[in-house]
Amino acid sequence: MNWIAIGKLTDIPLRGARCVKTPQGKIGVFRTAENQVFAIEDHCPHKGGPLTQGIVHGTSVTCPLHNWVISLETGEALGADEGSVKTISLEVRGDEIFIALEEQLMAAE
Amino acid sequence: MTQKLVIIGNGMAPGRMLEHLLERAPGQYQVTIFNAEPRVNYDRIMLSPVLSGEKEYEEIIIHGDGWYIKHDITLYKGHKIVAIDRAAKTVTSDHGVTESYDKLVIATGSVPFIIPVPGRDLPGVITYRDLDDVQAMLLAAQSRERAIVIGGGLLGLEAAAGLASRGMDVTVLHVMPTLMERQLDPAAGYLLQKAVEERGIKVVTKANTKAIIGNGKVEGIELDDGRIIPATLVVMAVGIRPNVGLAKDAGIACNRGIVVDAGMQTSDGSILALGECAEVDGQVYGLVAPLYEMARVAASHLAGDRSAAFVHADTPTKLKVTGINLFSLGDFADGEDRQEIVLRDAAGGTYKRLVLKDNRIIGTVLYGETTDGAWFNDLQKKKVDISDMRDTLIFGQAFQGGTPLDPMAAVAALPDDAEICGCNGVCKSRITNTIVSKGLTTLDGVRAHTKASASCGSCTGLVEQLMAITLGDAYNPTAVTPVCGCTHLGHDDVRRLIKAKALKTIPAVMQELEWKTSCGCAKCRPALNYYLVCDWPDEYADDYQSRFINERVHANIQKDGTYSVVPRMWGGVTNAKELRAIADVVDKFEIPLVKVTGGQRIDLLGIEKEDLPAVWADLGQAGFVSGQAYAKGLRTVKTCVGSDWCRFGTQDSTGLGIRIEKFMWGSWTPAKLKLAVSGCPRNCAEATCKDIGVICVDSGFEIHFAGAAGLDIKGTEVLGLVKTEDEALEHIVALTQMYREQGRYLERIYKWAKRIGLAEIRRQIMDEADKRQAYYERFVYSQKFAQVDPWSERVSGKDKHEFRPMASVGFADAAE
Structure with a gap:
């Protein structure tokens, strides 16, 4: 695992999201009303909608394309829908946010 | 140890089997599915509602792509298995993929039966089996020409009803004297035929097809008696045959279907079969209930429980044509050892018949009134002796045991x-x-x-x-539907309480109205945001994070995550400078599609989010502002050229349209608001299907409202006639404000009007000058805060985080 700094907590609006580009695709970093931060793939399991563009509520986000609700904690679709996205390990040290990328992802360069 | 399970076919039976298997023995098998259809598992029973337009394909998907990913199942879409090698225990697909198995499940379903008549291969002859067939029918239905359905059974009648509801002129040909003769006795078949004919579908019984005629494509059908019926589409729905070719080639025992025992086991110990291709105890099945039972049995055997056994049970038949109720179960042929109880109400269109043997029900036919079907089914299944209630049995459960x-x-x-x-x-x-x-x-x-x-x-x-x-x-x-799962209150209560309790922020609303969640959801937050903006225009700054993405970035999100941009063209009028600026932006940003919209503007599609501010900056240079094509607010005012140019024009419709648009842009409304102004009753601007429309006449301006041309199609209602442009503007603005204050979020004006009542709206806007004036003034006041061009704000740097990624990591150039 490689911990990489991606920016400050305050770069993300409360109840909002930003995206981080990686060679493997986009990762969404979400900040809840309670100041929790989560990172998941920015790709809805339903039709691949960009989850970072959705509305963040509680510890979930609603996909802007067809309103699937995805748990930021588990990456699982909530309600009657089935599907999941990968969650990405994340740490907040001070006000810096770090995400863990796998070795092979780094080695891809 | 994990075993390899390969499934051939991805219909409803194997889909259900997998659900049971994953529940009973998760992880026991590594599953691979080969599906000849290029898609996921969907509810085949619901194809008829898709055909008739009552459902969309997306609504009938049982397992989406995510389901297969979640359960780590490999699904080969569009792969047809062409060979099973039982010695090597492998299967091979037509694309050359070979997969080995420990257990194989054959679920190849059935193939539609094609009657062997000349012309059966002509283009325009199709069957009714899968989604491709439905799509072919929908395409053909666009012509609104004549269609023939061969087969007056369940599928044929559903196809006919679907095509008729799509506007085709449909004839059903049925070889037997009455419709659905396998499920219905002649009396019920006759009632059904009448009901079908009432829908404008022609029915020809005892119709033997001699040939399908046509030169290069279908032109009609010739019957044995020499009659010729013209048609451009022929749907064959005469029955299905188990699809056993693959199993037969592999040397597995087959009769009509693939022979399996009560545990779904074929003659090969490693191979199971289920679904419409399987034959148990001499019977093959086509209705879903027994197929789901097979799925349960097969799953339990795969999970190692060999006690499960398939038992034959009669399944009730129902026809999925809206408005026709029929129910049929069991055996209803006449016989010496049988008696029957019949109830007929010719005028009411009801017919009920029970067939009894040894005081037990063995067959039921219900037409028109089918609510007792479940009860009769239960009595038949349990072989209940009905002697005691024989006198009242036919009246149904309500009349048993003394008091109704x-x-x-x-x-x-x-x-x-x-x-x-x-x-x-x-x-x-x-x-x-x-x-x-x-x-x-x-x-x-x-x-x-x-x-x-x-x-x-x-x-x-x-x-x-x-x-x-x-x-x-x-x-x-019938209770008030709550706004969403976060509250028990409906929209009207929420709006009333926001005013009554003077609630001025989203957290205040949630606290005071006892929201059940900490910060709402994607349904209630945008609604509350709108209500607060509308009710407290000067005090409430809207909550950016509660806007839907389109309203947050002032462009329309597309399915691939790019955006479309629509600049405002006042009244649909433009000029060389504006067009040149658009052309330059298209070149500079390599915009893939430029499209003229229905609202007389130009849509630029396929723009990356990061490019939006730069696109807007260039458009802004030419004087463009946002067209707010994404807004729950004023979209367009469509106009015709009016009295300045048109030889029929009675007023300056273009000028009035531009004036209205300039006056009203920027304000938020419960749902989108589209207007139009036509210069004469010929109505070239199509004002009579808009939210609000104006038809100019010699004596003034006729104001219309509450039209719709989307999910619903509805002509407008007339609000009233006014004499001058100023009056027209005042009335339109007042009407809009009334809707803004009373509409529920996402409720279009025609739905609001239906709820409030046309007379009430006319009374307040046309008759009560004080009310109208007050609405007008509240709108004008709110516009002070609303008429800010969102594009130029963002070009100047507002919300700039929104348009940039937070970071780029893992790329070579970003590594240091």
Whole structure:
């Protein structure tokens, strides 16, 4: 695992999201009303909608394309829908946010 | 140890089998599916509602792509298996993929039977089996020409009804004297034929097709008696045959279907078969309930429990044509040892017939009134001796045991194991127990958790009655629908309380109105945001994070995550400078599609989010502002060229349209608002299907409202006639403000008007000058805060985080 700094907590609006580009695709970093931060793939399991563009509520986000609700904690679709996205390990040290990328992802360069 | 399970076919039977298997023995098998159809598992029973337009394909998907990923199942879409090598235990697809198996499940389903007549290969002759067939029919239906359906059985009649509802002129040809003769006796078949004909569908019985005629494509059908019926589409729905070719080639024992024992085992110990291709005890099946039973049995054998056995049970038949109720079960042929009880009401269109043998029901036909179907089914299944209630049996459950039961009590009296949902084999106790254990209060919840009424939907009424019995007063289908799951309050209550309690922020609303979640959801937050903006225009700064993405970035999100941009063209009028600026932006940003919209503007599609501010900056240079094509607010005012140019024009419709648009842009409304102004009653601007429209006439301006041309199509209602442009503007603005203050979020003006009443709206806007003036002034005041061009704001740097990624990591150039 490689911990990489991606920016400050305050770069993300409360109840909002930003995206981080990686060679493997986009990762969404979400900040809840309670100041929790989560990172998941920015790709809805339903039709691949960009989850970072959705509305963040509680510890979930609603996909802007067809309103699937995805748990930021588990990456699982909530309600009657089935599907999941990968969650990405994340740490907040001070006000810096770090995400863990796998070795092979780094080695891809 | 994990074994390899390969499944050939991805229909409803193997899909259900996998659900059972994953529940009983998760991880026991590594599963690979080969599906000859290029898609996921969908509800084939619901193809008829897709054809008739009552459902969309997306609504009938059972397992989406995510489901296969979640369960680590490999699904080969569009791969047809061409060979099974039983010695090597492998299968090979037509694309050359070979996969080995420990256990193989054959679920190849059935193929439609094609009658061997000349012309059967002509383009325009199709069958009715899968989604491709439905799409072919929908395409053909666009012509609104003539179609012939061969086959007056279940599928044929559903196809005919679907095509008729799509506007085709349909004839059904049926070889037997009455329709659906396998499920209905002649009397019920006659009633059904009348009902079908009332829908404008022609029915020809005893019709033997001699040939399908046509030169290069279908032109019609010639019958044995020499009659020729013209048509451009022929749908063959004469029956199905188990699809056994692959199994036969592999040397597996087959009769009509692939021969399996009661445990779904074929003649090869490593191979199972289920679904329409399987033959158990000499029977093959085509209805979903027994196929789901096969799925349960097969799953339990795969999971190692060999006790499960398939037992034949009669399955009731129902026709999925809206408005036609029929129910048929069991054996209803005449016979010496049989008696029958018949009830007819010719005028009411009701017919009921029970066939009895040794005082037990062996067959049931119900037409018109089918609510007792579940009860008769239960009596037949349990072989109940009906001697004691013979006199009143035909009247149904309500009349048994002395006092008539009301329908609710009848459902309450059903035994716990009575089958409610035939498609999914869900019994009464399963539904009531799930309602209690999961705390369900809505029909959708019951569907999601039990699958009852989730397939063909004909048991919906029964399920709702069960909910009413189980929940008592807690279930009230006519109760106010809450805004969302976060509150028990409806939109009207929320709006009223926001005003009454002077609530001025979203957290204040949630606190005071006791929201059940910490910060709402994607349904309630945008609604509250709108209500607060509308009610407190000068005090409330809207909550950016509660806007839907389009309103946050002032462009329309597309399916691939790019955006479309529509600059405002006042009244649909533009000029060389504006067009040149658009052309330059298209070149500079390599915009892939430029499209003229229905609202007389130009849409630039396929723009990356990061490019939006730069695109807007360039458009802004030419004087463009946002067209707000994404807004729940004023979109366009469509106009015709009016009296300045048109030889029929009575007023300056273009000028009035531009004036209205300049006056009203920027304000938020409950849902989108589209206007139009036509210069004469020829109505070239199509003002009579808009939210608000104006038809100019010699004597003034006729104001229309509450039209629709989207999900619903509806002509406008007339609000009234006014004499001058100033009056027209005032009335339109006042009407809009009334809608802004009373409409529920996402409720279009025509739905609002239906709820409030046209007379009430006319009274307040046309007759009460004080009211009208007050609405007008409140709108004008709110515009002080609303008329800010969002594009130029963002070009100047507002919300700039929105348009940039937070970071780029893992790329070579970003590594240092």
